[in-house]
Amino acid sequence: MKLSVKVDYACRVLARMARLHGTDALAHIEELARIESVPANYLVQILTELRNGGLITSRRGKQGGYALARAPQDITLYDIVKVIEGDLLEINMASEGQSGRRVSQIWAEVRGRLEILCKDYTLDKFALKPTDEMYYI
Amino acid sequence: MKLSVKVDYACRVLARMARLHGTDALAHIEELARIESVPANYLVQILTELRNGGLITSRRGKQGGYALARAPQDITLYDIVKVIEGDLLEINMASEGQSGRRVSQIWAEVRGRLEILCKDYTLDKFALKPTDEMYYI
DNA sequence: ATCGACTTTGACCGAAAGCTTCACGGGCGC
DNA sequence: GCGCCCGTGAAGCTTTCGGTCAAAGTCGAT
Numbered sequence: 001m002k003l004s005v006k007v008d009y010a011c012r013v014l015a016r017m018a019r020l021h022g023t024d025a026l027a028h029i030e031e032l033a034r035i036e037s038v039p040a041n042y043l044v045q046i047l048t049e050l051r052n053g054g055l056i057t058s059r060r061g062k063q064g065g066y067a068l069a070r071a072p073q074d075i076t077l078y079d080i081v082k083v084i085e086g087d088l089l090e091i092n093m094a095s096e097g098q099s100g101r102r103v104s105q106i107w108a109e110v111r112g113r114l115e116i117l118c119k120d121y122t123l124d125k126f127a128l129k130p131t132d133e134m135y136y137i
Numbered sequence: 138m139k140l141s142v143k144v145d146y147a148c149r150v151l152a153r154m155a156r157l158h159g160t161d162a163l164a165h166i167e168e169l170a171r172i173e174s175v176p177a178n179y180l181v182q183i184l185t186e187l188r189n190g191g192l193i194t195s196r197r198g199k200q201g202g203y204a205l206a207r208a209p210q211d212i213t214l215y216d217i218v219k220v221i222e223g224d225l226l227e228i229n230m231a232s233e234g235q236s237g238r239r240v241s242q243i244w245a246e247v248r249g250r251l252e253i254l255c256k257d258y259t260l261d262k263f264a265l266k267p268t269d270e271m272y273y274i
Numbered sequence: 275a276t277c278g279a280c281t282t283t284g285a286c287c288g289a290a291a292g293c294t295t296c297a298c299g300g301g302c303g304c
Numbered sequence: 305g306c307g308c309c310c311g312t313g314a315a316g317c318t319t320t321c322g323g324t325c326a327a328a329g330t331c332g333a334t
Contacts, residue, residue, distance in 0.1 A: 001138060001139075001140065001141065001144075001218065001222050001224075001225060001226055001227065002138075002224075002226070002227035002228075003138065003226060003227060003228050003229060003244060004138065004292075004293095005229060005292080005293070006292080006293080007138075008229050008240060008244075011236070011240040011243075011244075012234050012235075012236040012237060012240050015236035015239060015240060016235060016236055028309075028310095029309075029310075030309090035234060035235050036233075036234035036235055036236060036237070037233040037234040037237070038234065039293085039294060039295080041294065041295055041296075042293065042294055042295080044310080044311075044312090045312090047310090047311095048310090048311070048312080051311095058310065058311090059302085059309095059310085060300075060301045060302055060308095060309065060310045060311080061300095061301055061302020061303055061308070061309065061310080062302060062303045062304070062307075062308050062309070063302080063303065063308090063309090064301085064302070064303095064308080064309050064310060065309080065310085066310090077243070077247070081138065085138050087138075087139075088138060089138055089139070089140060090138065090139035090140060091139075091140050092140060092142055092145050096173075096174040097149045097172060097173035097174040097175065098149075098153060098172050098173055099148070099149040099152035099153055099173060099263065100149060100173070100174070102152060102263055102264075102265065103145060103148045103149050103152060103263065106148075106214070106258055106262065106263065107140060107145075107148075110214070110254065110255065110258070113254055114251055114254070117247065117250055117251070117254075118247065121243055121247070125243065126236065126239055126240060126243065127239075128239065141321075141322090142321080142322065143321080143322080165280080166280075166281080167280095176322085176323060176324085178323065178324055178325075179322065179323055179324080181281080181282080181283095182283095182323095184281090185281090185282070185283080195280095195281070195282090196280095196281090196331085197279095197280060197281050197282085197329085197330045197331050197332090198278095198279075198280065198281080198330055198331025198332045198333090199278070199279050199280070199331070199332045199333060200279090200280090200331090200332065200333090201279080201280050201281065201330085201331070201332085202280080202281095203281095275334105276333105276334090277332105277333090277334085278331105278332095278333090278334105279330100279331090279332090279333105280329105280330085280331085280332105281328105281329080281330075281331095282327100282328080282329065282330090283326105283327090283328080283329090284325105284326095284327095284328105285324105285325085285326090285327105286323105286324080286325080286326100287322105287323085287324080287325100288321105288322095288323090288324105289320105289321085289322085289323105290319105290320085290321075290322095291318105291319085291320075291321090292317100292318085292319075292320090293316105293317085293318080293319095294315105294316085294317080294318095295314105295315085295316080295317095296313105296314090296315080296316095297312105297313095297314090297315100298311100298312085298313095298314105299310105299311075299312075299313100300309100300310080300311070300312095301308105301309090301310080301311095302307105302308085302309085302310095303306105303307095303308085303309105304305100304306090304307090304308105
């Protein structure tokens with residue numbers, strides 16, 4: 001159960017774009033790739049998925065670029081993972097074996113609680129500088 | 138971020154063994170494989186890992202078999218994942234790019250909360266029949 | 275002692291997923 | 305029309321995962 005690099009990239013890039021929110025500046029692929037250390041060619045695909053997922057908007061041509069589709073405080077970690085990975089904690093359906101159903105049920109409950117947890121983390125929190133003042137609630 | 142089949146198998150098998158806890162019966166590989174629909178040859182590896190992780194004990198020879206190393210209520214979902222996967226929610230260290238550190242920090246916090254959450258699910262809960270009386274807390 | 279059942283270990287392999295790169299098509303502003 | 309930047313799809317490489325196989329080690333029963 002490891003966090004994919006793709007999600008990591010997406011979070012970093014969105015964090016960068018969150019800082020640009022409010023201004024009318026657009027983010028450019030090359031710039032994002034350089035600042036956040038993401039392979040540009042890979043980033044294109046990620047941005048496309050984020051756009052199809054409704055998290056960002058794009059504009060083509062000269063003076064084109066990317067921007068958040070809505071305010072940073074309206075975009076959660078849950079949204080990001082949902083768009084990129086499709087599912088937080090994908091569970092093996094089928095539920096085979098004598099204990100299959102019960103195990104699936106428990107994991108589904110864990111997923112539910114994890115989703116609620118992830119919805120607490122909005123994108124504006126990503127724009128802040130790292131602190132060690134963060135504790136578990 | 139999908140739950141591996143391996144963890145699923147481990148949970149199912151441990152659930153089965155939890156039901157045997159208290160009796161002096163031992164679980165056998167072929168029996169476990171059949172009842173929980175896990176490939177026997179694969180199950181061998183999983184049981185070995187669980188034993189090395191201290192969750193179960195084994196006894197060789199005729200009338201050998203496997204049993205839980207401690208009471209079901211002392212084995213949590215967290216323990217299982219830790220032994221099998223090594224880490225709940227493995228995070229990409231390195232923290233590259235301008236937002237890398239901050240993103241890593243947030244995910245680390247999510248992991249911490251997820252760990253706490255998983256420690257609530259003990260193995261004795263796995264032995265119960267599936268119910269729909271379970272709600273999120 | 276020896277036989278047989280079971281565990282233990284390690285090597286191996288095919289398939290799938292993940293990460294990355296390349297090449298080319300398409301819209302927008304000047 | 306030209307340059308710039310986004311858009312799309314496909315192909316390659318690497319790693320992980322799920323599963324198999326073979327051979328050796330261990331112990332209990334007889």
